[in-house]
Amino acid sequence: MQNASIKLVLLLGTALLCAWFAVQTTTAQDAPKPLPVLAEGRYALKGGESHSYLIKLAAGQFLYALVDQQGIDVSVSLFKPDGSQIASSDSPNDRFGPEPALLVAETPGEFRVEIRAPNAAASAAHYQIKIMALREATAIDKQHVAGQRAFDQAQKLRPQPAATAKREA
Numbered sequence: 001m002q003n004a005s006i007k008l009v010l011l012l013g014t015a016l017l018c019a020w021f022a023v024q025t026t027t028a029q030d031a032p033k034p035l036p037v038l039a040e041g042r043y044a045l046k047g048g049e050s051h052s053y054l055i056k057l058a059a060g061q062f063l064y065a066l067v068d069q070q071g072i073d074v075s076v077s078l079f080k081p082d083g084s085q086i087a088s089s090d091s092p093n094d095r096f097g098p099e100p101a102l103l104v105a106e107t108p109g110e111f112r113v114e115i116r117a118p119n120a121a122a123s124a125a126h127y128q129i130k131i132m133a134l135r136e137a138t139a140i141d142k143q144h145v146a147g148q149r150a151f152d153q154a155q156k157l158r159p160q161p162a163a164t165a166k167r168e169a
């Protein structure tokens with residue numbers, strides 16, 4: 001009787017230990033990977049995919065990066081540390097040429113830059129990130145950002161059929 005009780009306790013202990021390891025392994029595999037830091041380089045991207053990067057900025061800091069499309073059309077979106085979207089750029093230059101990422105940080109924190117190939121049927125190709133400026137914002141930098149936001153808004157309004165949207169664009 002005592003041997004049976006010991007065997008039962010050992011069996012239950014082993015089962016609990018195995019279950020605990022299984023949960024730990026699953027949790028570690030399911031945990032999201034930290035996003036890479038925004039850095040210069042050339043990256044492959046397939047249609048429908050997106051890549052996200054983090055960049056830590058101080059309040060008042062200016063970021064100007066270019067995403068050079070090399071055979072794939074991409075859009076570039078910027079997000080605040082709280083996850084809310086700041087802007088999205090998709091120039092009418094199709095699969096080649098630059099897409100800008102411009103922002104002046106209003107608050108300090110980790111900002112996210114998302115590069116997306118919106119056409120799911122697009123063939124795999126590359127894009128290249130070039131960091132043009134990362135510094136304390138000047139008055140001209142702030143005007144550059146405002147100009148880009150106006151251009152991005154016009155790009156969204158331009159294809160709309162309403163005459164008022166065309167005038168605003």
